[in-house]
Amino acid sequence: MNKSIVKIEHLSHRYSTAWAIKDINLDIRHKGITGLLGSNGAGKSTTMNILCGVLNQTEGSVLIDNINLREHPIAAKKLIGFLPQNAPLYLDLTVDEYLTHCAHMRLIPKDRIKAAMTEAKERCGIAHFSKRLLKNLSGGYKQRVGIAQAIIHKPKLVVLDEPTNGLDPNQIAEVRLLIKEIGEERSVIFSSHILSEVQATCDTIKMIEQGRVVFTGTVNDFNNYIAPNSMLLYFSNAPELSALKAIPGITGALPTDNGWLRLHFDAAPEIAETVVELSARNGWKLREIQLERSSLEEIFAKLSNKVKS
């Protein structure tokens, strides 16, 4: 039995002659939050639109909970809630009118609609705006209504295309929290080109660049994608640089402006343990040690360049 809520195999799409995505393979679990990361134009929206049955792929297949989306679109789409990049809101409707319309579209039985709306509104913190026209809501609240329509039928999978785009920092924090709550009981996929966003919200990262998957793994795997090759040390009784350079695996030692020493190494990061041991043995009085990790931007740039090289 396939444990994935989404299984994408050899997915490719071209709008005209150029391929927007090429041979994408993804597996997404039943619970948790997956971040689809990628620069502008990388292919995130194309992938999401195909995944939600809005766009027919040129090649490849999409299974939603083992149901082939192309062969059984209605059954598969019942399992999905989708907030596209531009929320599909009717601005002249009130929140209640709009969500009632969405509930009908989602074929929720008439006697269940009120309860479904109440639950979705409470979840998204918009119950107090039930009678407000959508055009009179702030950007953050419009986005919450967009998320409410995506969860009103309690789908197993919620797909959100750049849900925090255009929001102010407070609204971003609120929407992130909401996404986290939704991800506790179902699978959420959301796209973003903002690294810190994906980092703060997701368990798993899938990164697409130029239509290809260049990374898949946990947030931790992403942060450690480039192994560190330098460390900063502060000694009270610093040794001669030559003593440090003589340690096997150390390729360089340089003082920094603020009294620290930077060691470069080509060995495993565990080389730090050797330095600590030598310091204790030789009375160098090591007070602090820090491995220097690559910034997220450096990792992003390295992964972006992977498809270009």
Ligand SMILES: Nc1ncnc2c1ncn2[C@@H]1O[C@H](COP(=O)(O)OP(=O)(O)OP(=O)(O)O)[C@@H](O)[C@H]1O
């Ligand atoms: N309707 C379309 N017709 C032709 N080309 C398109 C169309 N939609 C997207 N593309 C192209 O397909 C590629 C992938 O676009 P897509 O919108 O999927 O990327 P994205 O990662 O979502 O980008 P963004 O973050 O800017 O929304 C881009 O080169 C884009 O120009």
